[in-house]
Amino acid sequence: MTSFTEKLRKVTDSIWEANFNHPFVRGIGDGTLPLENFRYYVMQDAYYLSHFAKVQALAGGKADDLHVTARMAFHAQGTYEAELSLHEKFSTLLGITEEEKRAFEPSPTAYAYTSHMYRSAINGSLGEIIACILPCYWIYYEIGERLKECKPEEPIYQEWIAAYGGEWFKELVFEQLERLDQLALEASEKERQKMIRHFTISCKYELSFWEMAYTMEQWPDTEAVEVQ
Numbered sequence: 095m096t097s098f099t100e101k102l103r104k105v106t107d108s109i110w111e112a113n114f115n116h117p118f119v120r121g122i123g124d125g126t127l128p129l130e131n132f133r134y135y136v137m138q139d140a141y142y143l144s145h146f147a148k149v150q151a152l153a154g155g156k157a158d159d160l161h162v163t164a165r166m167a168f169h170a171q172g173t174y175e176a177e178l179s180l181h182e183k184f185s186t187l188l189g190i191t192e193e194e195k196r197a198f199e200p201s202p203t204a205y206a207y208t209s210h211m212y213r214s215a216i217n218g219s220l221g222e223i224i225a226c227i228l229p230c231y232w233i234y235y236e237i238g239e240r241l242k243e244c245k246p247e248e249p250i251y252q253e254w255i256a257a258y259g260g261e262w263f264k265e266l267v268f269e270q271l272e273r274l275d276q277l278a279l280e281a282s283e284k285e286r287q288k289m290i291r292h293f294t295i296s297c298k299y300e301l302s303f304w305e306m307a308y309t310m311e312q313w314p315d316t317e318a319v320e321v322q
């Protein structure tokens with residue numbers, strides 16, 4: 095029998111393929127991605143992960159089972175550690191200054207994607223929240239698996255691949271896949287439909303996030319609008 099997560103993977107496969115084939119992802123693998131784009135990505139992703147951790151913690155608050163509350167809190171802690179070890183190191187290597195961090199503003203896509211996750215956290219069940227945050231785990235895991243054999247010249251890209259292609263990350267991803275399969279079995283058909291919707295939207299936002307970094311997306315320049 096196909097599991098719920100296998101079904102999710104299948105119905106969103108074309109979005110996954112677009113993620114794998116995105117020039118930002120390919121550019122990490124072959125080392126051709128300009129560091130300027132990666133620098134932009136790292137700043138937006140630090141913002142993204144700080145909200146991702148909060149959504150994981152909110153999910154823990156919706157669990158009926160103390161074990162699951164503790165595991166979700168552990169995952170939030172894991173996100174904090176990833177953020178510290180990856181992004182702080184990258185910030186230093188890329189020369190991102192304190193002043194730049196202070197002046198940081200989330201891009202339209204980073205803001206929209208994190209808002210989408212909060213929406214599930216406020217309105218949804220534990221299963222809906224996990225469905226919503228699962229593409230974040232799972233797409234990066236598969237990208238890590240695909241890029242594992244790549245040896246880009248840029249050491250920063252090598253580290254990025256190693257982080258998502260490693261055992262630590264894999265175990266966290268598989269834990270959430272199993273959890274969602276279990277929650278889907280217990281859910282109503284209506285709730286499962288919502289899970290599919292949240293999951294699909296997040297797969298699309300993962301793709302938009304690469305595009306955002308590849309184009310270094312900005313908010314509309316309102317300074318340029320002449321006020322009559």
Ligand SMILES: Cc1ncc(CO)c(N)n1
Pocket residue numbers: 139142143229230231234300303
């Ligand atoms: C946008 C995004 N999705 C997923 C991950 C995986 O941690 C990440 N760092 N950023």
Ligand SMILES: Cc1ncsc1CCO
Pocket residue numbers: 168169170171172173176177230231266
């Ligand atoms: C960094 C990261 N991304 C998805 S899960 C995770 C760590 C544990 O939650």
